[in-house]
Amino acid sequence: MASPWKSAGISYLKFSQICATAVRNSLKEDVRVAAQRRDANNLKVAKWANGKAGEQKYIVTPKAVE
Amino acid sequence: MNVLARSARAAVKPMRMARFYASEAPAAAVSDKLRLNFAVPHQAIYKNTEVQQVNLAATSGDMGVLANHVPTIEQLKPGVIEVLENASTTKKYFVSGGFATVNPDSSLNINAVEAFELSQFSPEAVKAGLAEAQRTASGSGSEEEKAAARVEVEVYEALTAALAK
Numbered sequence: 001m002a003s004p005w006k007s008a009g010i011s012y013l014k015f016s017q018i019c020a021t022a023v024r025n026s027l028k029e030d031v032r033v034a035a036q037r038r039d040a041n042n043l044k045v046a047k048w049a050n051g052k053a054g055e056q057k058y059i060v061t062p063k064a065v066e
Numbered sequence: 067m068n069v070l071a072r073s074a075r076a077a078v079k080p081m082r083m084a085r086f087y088a089s090e091a092p093a094a095a096v097s098d099k100l101r102l103n104f105a106v107p108h109q110a111i112y113k114n115t116e117v118q119q120v121n122l123a124a125t126s127g128d129m130g131v132l133a134n135h136v137p138t139i140e141q142l143k144p145g146v147i148e149v150l151e152n153a154s155t156t157k158k159y160f161v162s163g164g165f166a167t168v169n170p171d172s173s174l175n176i177n178a179v180e181a182f183e184l185s186q187f188s189p190e191a192v193k194a195g196l197a198e199a200q201r202t203a204s205g206s207g208s209e210e211e212k213a214a215a216r217v218e219v220e221v222y223e224a225l226t227a228a229l230a231k
Contacts, residue, residue: 004213005214009210009213010210014214015163015217016163016179017179019144019163019180020180022199022217022221022225023162024180025191026187026188026191026222027186027191028187031182038107
């Protein structure tokens with residue numbers, strides 16, 4: 001029997017991420033701040049030319065930087 | 067202990083054709099202690115620690131694991147993991163979901179994305195999260211958004227139930 005989230009097109013990875021985010025949201029203030037930092041993953045890229053790094057750019061600009 | 071050994075034998079018996087299974091199961095009690103590894107990506111909560119019993123909330127149902135348990139792999143629901151360290155100390159963790167593997171050598175590995183002791187949760191935050199998720203679930207978003215919100219509702223409901231105890 002498939003889970004309802006599975007039939008709605010949500011993968012297991014996505015499902016576990018949704019669950020983890022909900023758990024982090026429910027924490028007390030002090031632990032929550034540290035936990036929610038783990039929720040975000042950012043990727044920056046830079047093009048190298050002639051042995052020098054070009055400008056670093058986010059793939060997806062995080063809200064905190066915008 | 068006797069009851070345990072009997073139930074373990076009973077569970078192994080129907081597998082007689084699959085010889086590899088029987089040979090991997092412990093012939094006799096090597097150790098009467100369960101060894102627990104409990105890890106989240108950023109921390110090892112228990113590392114090869116001897117404990118008495120661990121109660122899991124698996125998708126196939128709630129289960130208690132003692133030493134010499136029949137080997138199995140279980141998917142964990144968002145729910146409570148109860149670690150009975152010894153006769154007097156019990157710790158309760160809420161995990162967001164993950165997997166538990168019970169090995170033939172009386173070791174138990176639990177992997178979860180997030181795990182926190184129940185005392186670290188804020189009942190107000192759970193209540194607010196539940197209301198928000200319920201609103202989204204019955205709102206006018208896309209089918210996928212609503213399905214995601216229903217997953218959240220389940221997590222918050224499990225948390226509410228865990229904290230009410």
